[in-house]
Amino acid sequence: MSVYETVRTKRATRKFSDQPIAEQDLTRILDAGRWSGSSKNNQPWHFVVLQERERLAALSECGQWARHLAGATVGIALVSGDWMERWPVAFDLGRATQNMMLVAQEMGIGSVIANIYEIEKANALLGLPADKMCYSAISFGYPAELDKFTRPPRAGAKRSFVEVVHWERW
Secondary structure, eight states, X not given: OOHHHHHHHOOBOOOBOSOXXXXXXXXXXXXXXXXXXXXXXXXXXXXXXXXXXXXHHHHXXXXXXXXXXXXXXXXXEEEESOXXXXXXHHHHHHHHHHHHHHHHHHXXXXXXXXXXXXXXXXXXXXXXXXXXXXXXXXXXXXXXXXXXXXXXXXXXXXXXXXXXXXXXXX
């Protein structure tokens, strides 16, 4: 599958099967995040991998729309310093996140991001040092509903090219 096709067909997956993710596939996903570009090659990320059901469930309680983490095969908590003080950190974490999600998609593994709103609770759960924080996590797993994972893009689901692209000026 081409990179373009992977991007075009990526779907948010919130329901996962019980099929485990092979260690080499998980390593490949994590490497895709690690290899991401970053501002001034700062590489502001750490990834905390969660596979224990209880820990995934606990992290799912740290965000209003993070419930899918409880059913994920693997959760990856995205950790950095205080991103609010340095805006490129949030951008760089987004780049690493997208890399991981696209590599997973290429392998038939579904994913979706979760925002963490109870940051102190998540930080304690993950055992983070005082200078680190987790403000998002990604759920990964083979989709429970394969038809939703492989369905073609719906017509009209995205704004049209002419609605979002402007040449030279608005």
